[in-house]
Amino acid sequence: LTTTVPMCIINVARRRGERDITIYERGKIYWLPLIENDSIKCLQYVNELTPMLYQDILLQGGIVIVNCQEGLHRSLDFANK
Numbered sequence: 001l002t003t004t005v006p007m008c009i010i011n012v013a014r015r016r017g018e019r020d021i022t023i024y025e026r027g028k029i030y031w032l033p034l035i036e037n038d039s040i041k042c043l044q045y046v047n048e049l050t051p052m053l054y055q056d057i058l059l060q061g062g063i064v065i066v067n068c069q070e071g072l073h074r075s076l077d078f079a080n081k
Contacts, residue, residue, distance in 0.1 A: 006062030
């Protein structure tokens, strides 16, 4: 990540296994396994990450990017919650 503001990428991907986080000097990438139409898991992720995203990223003028690795609607589901 080459940015001067705090940045966080939320990558919701249809994959098996455990969630993961990659930490960089100015940001983080969260790898969150999420299948289609799993509103309960999606809401759990949102509730868990929202305080950090708001306090550590957005209040500091940073950027939050929500991405679906396969280009489907999981990222939109996450962002809407």
